[in-house]
Amino acid sequence: MRIRLDPDRCQGHARCFGLSPELFDVDDYGYSSLNFEGEVPTELEEKARLAIANCPEYAIEEVE
Amino acid sequence: MDWASDFDVLDPQYIADPFSVWDELRQSCPVAHSSRRGSSWLPTRYEDVTALAHDIEHFSSLEVAVIPFEGEAPQEPLLAYGLPPISADPPLHTWTRRLLLPWFSHKKVAGYEPLTRELCRSLAAGLKEAERADAAADYAQQIPVRVIAHILGVPPELSDTFTGWVRDVLEFADDQQRRRAGMQALIQYFLTELDRRRANPGEDLLSSLLQTEVEGEAIDDSLVLGTAALVLIAGVDTTWSAIGSSLWHLATHEDDRRRLLSDKEVWPLAIEELLRAYSPVTMARVVQRDVEFAGCPMRAGDRILMNFPAANRDPEVFEDSDQVVLDRARNRHVAFGSGIHRCAGSNLARMELRVALEEWLAAIPEFSLAEGAEVTWAGGQVRGPRSLPVVLR
Ligand code: HEM
Ligand code: SF4
Numbered sequence: 001m002r003i004r005l006d007p008d009r010c011q012g013h014a015r016c017f018g019l020s021p022e023l024f025d026v027d028d029y030g031y032s033s034l035n036f037e038g039e040v041p042t043e044l045e046e047k048a049r050l051a052i053a054n055c056p057e058y059a060i061e062e063v064e
Numbered sequence: 065m066d067w068a069s070d071f072d073v074l075d076p077q078y079i080a081d082p083f084s085v086w087d088e089l090r091q092s093c094p095v096a097h098s099s100r101r102g103s104s105w106l107p108t109r110y111e112d113v114t115a116l117a118h119d120i121e122h123f124s125s126l127e128v129a130v131i132p133f134e135g136e137a138p139q140e141p142l143l144a145y146g147l148p149p150i151s152a153d154p155p156l157h158t159w160t161r162r163l164l165l166p167w168f169s170h171k172k173v174a175g176y177e178p179l180t181r182e183l184c185r186s187l188a189a190g191l192k193e194a195e196r197a198d199a200a201a202d203y204a205q206q207i208p209v210r211v212i213a214h215i216l217g218v219p220p221e222l223s224d225t226f227t228g229w230v231r232d233v234l235e236f237a238d239d240q241q242r243r244r245a246g247m248q249a250l251i252q253y254f255l256t257e258l259d260r261r262r263a264n265p266g267e268d269l270l271s272s273l274l275q276t277e278v279e280g281e282a283i284d285d286s287l288v289l290g291t292a293a294l295v296l297i298a299g300v301d302t303t304w305s306a307i308g309s310s311l312w313h314l315a316t317h318e319d320d321r322r323r324l325l326s327d328k329e330v331w332p333l334a335i336e337e338l339l340r341a342y343s344p345v346t347m348a349r350v351v352q353r354d355v356e357f358a359g360c361p362m363r364a365g366d367r368i369l370m371n372f373p374a375a376n377r378d379p380e381v382f383e384d385s386d387q388v389v390l391d392r393a394r395n396r397h398v399a400f401g402s403g404i405h406r407c408a409g410s411n412l413a414r415m416e417l418r419v420a421l422e423e424w425l426a427a428i429p430e431f432s433l434a435e436g437a438e439v440t441w442a443g444g445q446v447r448g449p450r451s452l453p454v455v456l457r
Contacts, residue, residue, distance in 0.1 A: 014411060026170050030170070050393060053395075054396055056398050
């Protein structure tokens with residue numbers, strides 16, 4: 001599984017970081033980024049899906 | 065009352081139960097209109113509320129009060145820029161927001177947690193021996209104002225005074241005189257404080273704003289004043305309402321109370337679910353130029369009530385939207401807004417809500433609504449219980 005976070009859409013709700021701190025970083029302004037490259041570790045796929053389903057700005061998505 | 069064409073957000077029945085009104089409007093007239101307090105629109109669908117929030121070109125934040133000011137806004141020259149960033153559009157919004165955000169980052173907020181916990185613990189300890197308590201007035205209301213006082217670097221003894229001013233401005237906004245007086249007192253207080261900090265800078269937000277330079281120049285006093293006032297106004301009533309509504313829920317839903325007591329894992333989702341179901345905050349926008357939105361002919365100068373609470377109850381987006389489902393896994397709620405004005409204090413608000421509930425439940429695991437008790441709710445810009453009598457057992 002691969003995911004993408006669109007920095008132009010992210011408004012810093014920090015829902016992703018709150019639910020899955022293993023996958024995301026937040027900066028001092030509250031905006032979020034992925035803290036890994038490549039595939040989501042298998043054991044964290046559920047958490048990645050949770051982050052996707054809770055972002056109010058639709059900023060995170062699964063990519064092929 | 066015809067809610068589709070003549071709604072009144074201060075109607076006492078609506079304040080007590082807005083949910084059934086929104087359910088009906090979503091079916092019959094999803095963007096309602098009223099000419100009370102000027103021409104204004106009330107969207108009730110998630111899709112519409114978020115679209116409005118993102119269209120900053122047509123819908124400006126220059127007026128965000130749900131109850132409009134009659135006549136001139138108070139202290140016009142002192143607050144030349146209003147209360148930025150909330151009452152600003154880009155470009156002013158962009159940089160004034162960036163000044164504030166680092167004060168409420170995840171890391172910073174973690175630093176405010178110990179004092180919040182200590183405060184909640186001592187409040188709960190003071191209540192738990194009694195048979196009854198007012199969970200809103202004696203607990204929820206006491207918490208956020210003290211945390212904000214700390215961040216602004218003002219003495220905690222002033223907390224009750226602050227609470228009074230914020231209630232005058234938000235809760236009693238329909239009493240134009242009272243609201244004006246509250247705002248004036250608040251501004252006057254911060255004016256004096258600015259002078260004090262200029263002479264004697266501290267580590268607080270006010271001192272830091274005074275020392276901040278933007279493009280080589282100190283920022284205008286009226287901006288510092290507006291921002292300080294905003295932090296107080298936005299950070300107090302809102303959060304205490306969220307804590308109060310959550311305690312109301314737990315006082316009336318034994319199964320959910322038990323679940324929180326026994327299941328640590330559910331907390332992160334549960335906090336978001338309580339925020340969704342009892343979203344306290346409605347904002348406003350002002351229409352910049354005539355536009356048709358969702359079939360409604362909106363005119364320049366009309367107001368839009370940004371009904372984030374109703375969006376969060378939209379059955380199109382949330383399954384069993386009228387139920388509190390503590391472990392709701394798909395929850396794109398917009399209690400903190402949507403788009404560029406996303407609540408700058410959302411990390412702080414979440415921490416306060418979590419710690420307040422943790423410490424209450426640790427001290428008072430068993431409680432319920434007092435029989436025959438009258439719960440009173442405030443509404444308008446911010447909805448939450450003002451009196452919440454509970455029996456402790
Ligand atoms: C549960 C508690 C809270 C709720 C539900 C809430 C809700 C909101 C909402 C809906 C907005 C968006 C305004 C808009 O779209 O016009 C907002 C903005 C804001 N809130 Fe909160 N808020 C809460 C607590 C706080 C706290 C504790 C602070 C502390 C400082 C705060 C500071 C702000 C600021 C500065 C803005 C303006 C952001 C901007 O315009 O860019 N809020 N809040
Ligand atoms: S939940 Fe969405 S908007 Fe919020 S920080 Fe994460 S990516 Fe950004």
